[in-house]
Amino acid sequence: MTTITLGGTVDGLGIDLGTANTVVGSPSDGIILNEPSVMLVKAKDPYRAMLVGADARELVGRTPAGLSTVRPMRDGVIVDLDSARAFLKAIIRKVVPPWQLALRPKGVIAVPAGATPLERRALLEVGQEAGLRKVALVPEPVAGALGAGINPLEPRVHLVVDIGGGTAEMTAFCYGGILAHQSCKLAGDELTSALYHYLRAEHGVVVGELTAENAKIHMHDAGEQSLILEGRDASTGRVRLVTLSTDEVAEALRPTTTEIVHALAACQEELPAQAVCDVLAEGLIVMGGGALLGGLTQLLEEASGFPVKVADHPLTCVAEGATRCLSQPEVLSAFAA
Template identity: 35%
Template sequence: MFGFGTEIGIDLGTASVLVYIKGKGIVLQEPSVVAIDRNTDTVLAVGSEARRMLGRTPGNIVAIRPLKDGVISDYKITERMLRYFIKKTCGKSMFFKPKIIVCVPSGVTQVEERAVYDATSEAGGGKTFIIEEPIAAAIGAGLDITKPDGNMIIDIGGGTADIAVISLGGIVVSKSIKVAGDKFDEFIIKYMRKAHNLLVGERTAEELKINIGTASPRAKPIKMDCRGRDLITGLPKNITVTSEEMLEALREPVNSISDAVHAVLEKTPPELASDISSRGIVMTGGGSLLHGLNKLLEKRTGIPTYIAEDAVSCVAKGTGLSLEHLDVLERSMSSKKSIRY
């Protein structure tokens, strides 16, 4: 159990939740999935255990992902999920409510931001702060955003891709699009249906994306066996899928991200654009690990593009580290930061 003064950073992602405790680092990383018994409205499992139930539950049990496209789609389930994770990391008998900072995509509305704030507070948070994902990602990637220099960050999570130019601790230009890891999976499912008359689930699509997915041609094509349901016979079927097919399947969402990066660069002030040209672009988030995506963006923009070390954890790390620099980040924080329940 943690006592007085516990400070927590939460990366409340569409695909996964990461929890950072000040002084301890990242203490939890679990999928954003909750299994509910419809008959009794009780939570049966949260996180990894619930994810294993996706697509495999009887009628009375449903596995829910309460966040969609980077925002809360089911408020009550999100609050219950957060309560579980906060208790798991802070201990069941919290004498003092922890101070929590939680990140949101740069393009969220005030209503969506308020929903995150309220859900976190209701789940057991004390003083709750909101920070935008690109700021947290930049801090977690080790960029010094306090100086009057231009830094460009591309954070590709499960629900959103956030592209931002940051200087003096604030966002100068940004764009958030609802094309990221989940959309990659959707397009793979569509491709398998169209090209092979094969219906595959979300988990299979994710495995294809991770193992053979690519945004630009591989030097040596690779293959993977895939299992699904034949839409013609209705029976299980095994096929072999190639990385060239994944390149075709992912072309549209990858181009959407590329176009968004181009649009942000077009709006960037020339002095900051010059900084970015010499410093390069930094990519964070699980979606940035798609093979060849950084090379594709580098080719499109003509600017060196790097994947941050431990890209998946950057937002969570930055969210936690920003607890120590609230004064510097005040401009980018929500005006609700002074509210306490």
């Protein structure tokens, strides 16, 4: 995880306020924060952050009485205004020096392309009340493409698949406009949940949320190796170790990944015939944490027929693109709600 407190003048922040992780960029320093979207609060004071980010995530599933961990975002949008305000305010204070807070830096926040007007207004309100000024929104797929080096204003069609913690979005855009869009609510969090339920049903073992999440993440790095998970026997309560092959993990996640493929197929059906040539030449760009899931890119390639490319920085390219929008207002104007 990354956190850098800026020392000089803060000329603006680009923010990817995601369901799983929050990433913040600065025009002068690049990515300055990449932390889990988790906040630790007291039960008696639920809108005051005690810890945020990686420190709060360490307590997921092991909080003492009177404390709880809260995720202010779900499906890429705000769940609770007060929690989101407290979380974003704490995040801003981690990266902006105290003497700079009164100047209220500008902000560009990435938002799901399928967000409703009400969800967009809530995000603007939270950004302003958390200490930003002149808050603007940019669709996450567009920001991700811009962060990956793609010009969303050029007269060519680009197809982006953004698989985050709460949603998977498939978006085709060209010359400053969106041609096709599909959203799937089954994404990273549902993949974790699917693995958790698989372990309980097939192996009779109950594991913690962090254990299931880490197993999903390490599937990308393990190759053909097996994963050893620690948990509790569902019947006896005794400690148990379970060995899973990466193939078995992939099989446990298949129902969820299949839904993502179906959403991509629906997006392809909306594409103009001429757009197919552009996507074949450019490739389908995949970003977000799901881009690192072993076997998923091959599955998308087989299902779509398009070559699939993973963005160079799939976990941070959305924030990088939002940061670039601070100096490219024409992108914000083109894709304004």
